[in-house]
Amino acid sequence: MENAKLLLVDDEKGFLDTITKRLEKRKLKIWAVYSGEDALVELEKNTAIEVVVLDVKMPGMDGIETLVEIKKRFPLMEVIMLTGHATVETAIDGMKLGAFDYLMKPCDIDELISKVKEAIEKKRQHDEKIMEARIKEISDRMV
Amino acid sequence: MEQSLTDRKAFYQVLVRKITTLILVVSFFPLILTTGLLVYRFHITYTDKIQAHISELVQKHTQNIDTFLSEKLGNIQYLSKLFIHNQHGPDAFLEKHLALLKDEYGDVFTDLGLINEKGIQFAYKGPFNLEYANYSDAQWFIEAIKKPFYISDVFVGLRGHPHFIIAVKIPSAESYNILRATINFGAFNSLVENIHIGKTGIAFIINNKGQLQTQTRVEFKQSTITSMAVNPEYYKKDKTIFAKKREPSGKRVLCVTSTLKNNDWLMVFRQDINDAFSELWKTQILTLIIFIFGCIAILSVAFLLPKNIVKLISKADTKSEAMNKQVVESGKLATIGELAAGIAHEINNPVAIMVEEAGWIGDLLEEEDLKACENLNEFTRALDQINTQGRRCKEITHKLLSFARKTDSTINDVQINEVITEMVSLTDKMAMYNNITIETDLHKGIPYIRISPSELQQVILNLINNAIDAMEKTGGKIKIETKPSAIKKNNLVISVEDNGPGIPKDSLGRIFDPFFTTKAVGKGTGLGLSICYGIIQKMGGKIDVHSQVGAGTKFRIWIPFQEETSEDIKNDNNTIIEES
Numbered sequence: 001m002e003n004a005k006l007l008l009v010d011d012e013k014g015f016l017d018t019i020t021k022r023l024e025k026r027k028l029k030i031w032a033v034y035s036g037e038d039a040l041v042e043l044e045k046n047t048a049i050e051v052v053v054l055d056v057k058m059p060g061m062d063g064i065e066t067l068v069e070i071k072k073r074f075p076l077m078e079v080i081m082l083t084g085h086a087t088v089e090t091a092i093d094g095m096k097l098g099a100f101d102y103l104m105k106p107c108d109i110d111e112l113i114s115k116v117k118e119a120i121e122k123k124r125q126h127d128e129k130i131m132e133a134r135i136k137e138i139s140d141r142m143v
Numbered sequence: 144m145e146q147s148l149t150d151r152k153a154f155y156q157v158l159v160r161k162i163t164t165l166i167l168v169v170s171f172f173p174l175i176l177t178t179g180l181l182v183y184r185f186h187i188t189y190t191d192k193i194q195a196h197i198s199e200l201v202q203k204h205t206q207n208i209d210t211f212l213s214e215k216l217g218n219i220q221y222l223s224k225l226f227i228h229n230q231h232g233p234d235a236f237l238e239k240h241l242a243l244l245k246d247e248y249g250d251v252f253t254d255l256g257l258i259n260e261k262g263i264q265f266a267y268k269g270p271f272n273l274e275y276a277n278y279s280d281a282q283w284f285i286e287a288i289k290k291p292f293y294i295s296d297v298f299v300g301l302r303g304h305p306h307f308i309i310a311v312k313i314p315s316a317e318s319y320n321i322l323r324a325t326i327n328f329g330a331f332n333s334l335v336e337n338i339h340i341g342k343t344g345i346a347f348i349i350n351n352k353g354q355l356q357t358q359t360r361v362e363f364k365q366s367t368i369t370s371m372a373v374n375p376e377y378y379k380k381d382k383t384i385f386a387k388k389r390e391p392s393g394k395r396v397l398c399v400t401s402t403l404k405n406n407d408w409l410m411v412f413r414q415d416i417n418d419a420f421s422e423l424w425k426t427q428i429l430t431l432i433i434f435i436f437g438c439i440a441i442l443s444v445a446f447l448l449p450k451n452i453v454k455l456i457s458k459a460d461t462k463s464e465a466m467n468k469q470v471v472e473s474g475k476l477a478t479i480g481e482l483a484a485g486i487a488h489e490i491n492n493p494v495a496i497m498v499e500e501a502g503w504i505g506d507l508l509e510e511e512d513l514k515a516c517e518n519l520n521e522f523t524r525a526l527d528q529i530n531t532q533g534r535r536c537k538e539i540t541h542k543l544l545s546f547a548r549k550t551d552s553t554i555n556d557v558q559i560n561e562v563i564t565e566m567v568s569l570t571d572k573m574a575m576y577n578n579i580t581i582e583t584d585l586h587k588g589i590p591y592i593r594i595s596p597s598e599l600q601q602v603i604l605n606l607i608n609n610a611i612d613a614m615e616k617t618g619g620k621i622k623i624e625t626k627p628s629a630i631k632k633n634n635l636v637i638s639v640e641d642n643g644p645g646i647p648k649d650s651l652g653r654i655f656d657p658f659f660t661t662k663a664v665g666k667g668t669g670l671g672l673s674i675c676y677g678i679i680q681k682m683g684g685k686i687d688v689h690s691q692v693g694a695g696t697k698f699r700i701w702i703p704f705q706e707e708t709s710e711d712i713k714n715d716n717n718t719i720i721e722e723s
Contacts (some may be wrong), residue, residue: 012492018499025506057488106495106537109502 005029005098009039009066010055010082015105022109028116040069043077051100051119052079053112056090064094071098076126078119082107127133130137151460155453170441178434182427189423195400197419198383200338204346205383205401208334208410214401215251215326216292216309218244222255223311223322226292233257233266240267253306258284260318269325271302283308297328297356306330307356307445317376332357335410341421344397344414349408387416389535392517469680483657487712494540498533501526523706543670556591557599559637559702565624566603574611578618581607585624589635592704598678605671606639612662613643613696634684634701642695651690 006023010016011034020032031049033039036058043049052070057061063081070077081094081102090103100119104110222240237255254269262279278284283295287310297306306328313320335357337344348356383401390396397419399412415426423628433548505526513519567581574581602621610621619642627636646654646661653659657674660669679686683703690696 012496014496015492015499018496018503022499022503022506025510104537104541106489106498106533109499 007049007052007075011058036066056083078123159449166445201399223313237268254325258321296350341418343418346412483543483628487543494536502531557596560585584624602675610641637700640697645692646690
């Protein structure tokens with residue numbers, strides 16, 4: 001999965017930095033921020049981001065609040081929830097609110113990558129459909 | 144535990160004794176006091192009443208008789224005065240006045256007679272032929288000549304039946320005569336005979352020699368009568384004396400006396416005490432019977448009630464103790480759960496970082512050209528080890544967290560037998576390696592239950608795993624059974640029984656405690672059974688354990704179900720099927 005553009009959100013700097021390095025080494029384009037607020041700012045700024053990996057438990061805006069905000073502002077954005085403490089209920093809540101999937105920390109890197117891949121695929125298909133619809137609309141207009 | 148049981152038994156005994164004593168004191172004290180006071184007061188009042196009644200009766204009759212006597216005496220005295228101025232012969236005088244008296248008083252006066260100083264009756268009028276009868280030796284004549292008038296005692300005399308005489312001296316110039324009237328004894332007797340009370344209460348008159356002056360319907364021994372006459376106390380003037388005494392025959396009698404005729408005669412009223420006070424005694428016996436019944440009632444209440452109360456109390460105590468234990472147990476679980484969740488969370492993140500860093504080193508190692516490095520194998524082994532141990536940490540923390548918050552508590556309709564079969568098939572291999580066989584006896588027709596299937600799986604798996612662990616070395620048999628509970632209504636019971644080494648008594652009470660384990664270090668977390676306990680509690684069920692060292696262990700789980708709900712769900716399903 002090359003050129004996947006990920007935004008990682010986690011308050012654990014050690015974890016985030018390492019996983020960023022590991023993912024970058026696997027040819028993914030990574031942006032890393034340490035809080036939900038920063039994540040929203042980053043998404044605003046950077047329209048290239050395709051998938052957000054979001055830690056559930058964070059100081060300030062927590063994962064669920066951030067997720068709600070992201071889905072409000074960027075409805076097509078795919079979000080993968082990362083739960084550090086087996087709060088499956090929270091993860092399920094997250095999925096009900098539109099998250100793509102969830103992973104438990106500490107997670108296997110390959111597993112993470114495969115989840116990201118699925119999410120991006122879904123998003124790209126989605127985008128494609130929207131594009132097609134647009135094209136169709138425009139071409140219809142021409143006729 | 145046993146110590147406290149005996150303590151409690153002693154406490155209950157003391158309680159029973161205290162309540163019994165209290166009931167006895169509180170009931171008996173007023174009862175005895177009231178009954179005693181009532182009986183005593185009633186006795187006094189009633190005795191007084193009877194005494195007053197009889198005394199009054201006797202007094203009235205005494206007065207009547209006295210009046211009767213003095214009236215008759217007055218009549219004769221009047222006659223004697225008339226006689227002095229009489230111009231006709233004595234016979235004519237007597238005839239005329241006897242007729243007048245009979246006319247006036249009826250049959251009271253039997254006859255009239257005139258006697259000279261020598262005791263010769265020179266004139267007589269009456270039914271007997273007594274003219275010229277000589278009375279000079281008669282007792283009454285001797286008495287009569289001494290006094291201006293005389294009333295005799297009752298005597299038989301010349302005519303042969305009892306009568307008494309009123310004699311009045313008529314002084315003349317040289318000598319004197321005596322006017323004598325005989326009073327009809329029947330008329331006199333009826334005055335006294337009319338007095339009778341109860342069965343034995345009768346009245347009679349005796350003279351001072353103890354001779355009966357009236358007829359009685361009952362025969363008395365002479366000694367009885369004499370004993371009354373001799374008693375000088377009875378001859379106090381104008382006084383009614385009330386006495387209770389014992390007759391020589393041993394009979395206790397009531398004796399009321401009053402003097403008559405200038406203290407010559409004694410009116411005696413006599414009644415058996417038993418008779419006189421029969422009403423009183425009837426009442427007293429009734430009171431006594433009521434009292435005895437009251438006592439029996441109090442005694443039975445005093446000895447039965449406290450036992451029942453204490454039985455109820457002890458039942459309530461046992462119940463509340465069990466409840467307390469449950470509350471403490473679940474409280475303990477909750478506290479430990481929270482603690483565990485906190486620790487798990489704090490540990491999880493560092494472990495995640497460590498695992499990531501190890502992964503990063505692994506990534507870097509792949510990149511480097513380290514084929515020449517002789518320690519490459521050691522590096523990769525160490526990284527693998529870090530990964531494995533990290534995963535182990537994760538497992539522990541996840542278990543801890545699942546203990547605090549159940550992993551997957553989605554509720555579904557679950558067929559318990561299916562879950563058990565599934566779990567048995569999962570563990571069958573492992574059991575076989577340990578030379579253990581698993582038998583199942585699953586009751587058909589167990590209803591669907593709305594619980595979390597994954598939680599139930601966890602519980603069953605845990606119990607089977609524990610049984611396998613216990614019989615690892617020896618081998619053995621595990622028997623799993625399901626059936627509707629015979630003890631608890633709308634419950635089904637799952638029992639998991641092994642014939643392993645059993646659980647020692649001192650461990651048995653703690654096996655549901657978190658972190659309590661008998662397994663070797665690193666083999667068990669000590670959370671399995673407390674998680675099971677928590678899950679079953681949450682389902683509204685119950686889990687217990689019976690174990691005998693050397694014989695085996697049996698876990699039993701009760702899970703409640705509601706038949707109606709499961710039927711409803713089935714019906715819902717049916718409608719859906721029909722619609723589609």
